[in-house]
């Protein structure tokens with residue numbers, strides 16, 4: 001029987017191509033399940049999962065919780081803003097207290113890069129990284145590639161441009177790893193100040209002219225500016241950013257071909273993408289959200305089979 005090469009999902013960096021294909025094939029089955037009238041399966045009965053979020057989230061938190069419930073897991077939710085973290089409790093103490101309640105799996109979002117890796121070295125539970133600072137967001141990248149595969153038939157050979165604040169984006173880094181593993185061509189596009197110096201060493205091209213980037217690609221993944229992680233100004237004004245790096249319907253309609261538009265959310269409408277583009281037929285933004293549940297069901301199901 002096929003199984004993942006890892007015990008935790010800490011980043012796409014730790015996966016291989018076979019892992020990704022196994023997750024997609026498993027997600028295909030779960031996508032069929034969640035479109036039935038009876039959407040629940042007993043696969044994770046007697047498995048307890050803690051969702052611990054030290055940073056805000058809408059999509060990821062709800063998607064994991066729904067996926068856990070569809071798999072019949074027992075679920076506990078922890079939000080740092082309402083917890084004893086506010087009284088000075090450390091990450092290890094917080095998680096060990098949660099684990100002493102016999103928790104098998106922890107889904108964690110944390111502002112510090114590497115928080116999930118640190119945790120996996122200190123606790124017995126399976127750890128899933130739901131976003132660690134500007135480092136990785138592996139389930140987002142998996143659902144993004146899965147959505148490309150669904151719309152275009154395959155990821156291999158496709159040209160994908162990631163547009164925006166690459167420097168502060170965990171979605172960009174995880175997408176680059178996932179897309180390259182599957183044989184896609186990847187470029188990044190944005191102000192030079194928001195493109196990391198090391199980016200070309202990951203096998204990624206740079207294009208600072210948005211029209212050229214969009215005419216090159218099959219898929220454009222539009223990212224928001226991560227204002228919460230900006231310590232200084234990286235571009236003159238939001239208006240100028242939008243003029244140079246925002247996609248609107250006039251630009252989209254003037255391209256040489258129809259491209260697929262993606263966005264991980266949350267969208268800043270009118271900044272990186274206008275409403276008529278976000279809500280257009282070329283946009284698969286809500287497909288990404290729907291696929292997130294099936295992908296997270298697949299990841300948790302496969303990791304649970306490795307719990308002793």
Ligand code: CP
Pocket residue numbers: 056057058059060061131137140264265266
């Ligand atoms: N895409 C994503 O991670 O969204 P949330 O921050 O709402 O979870």
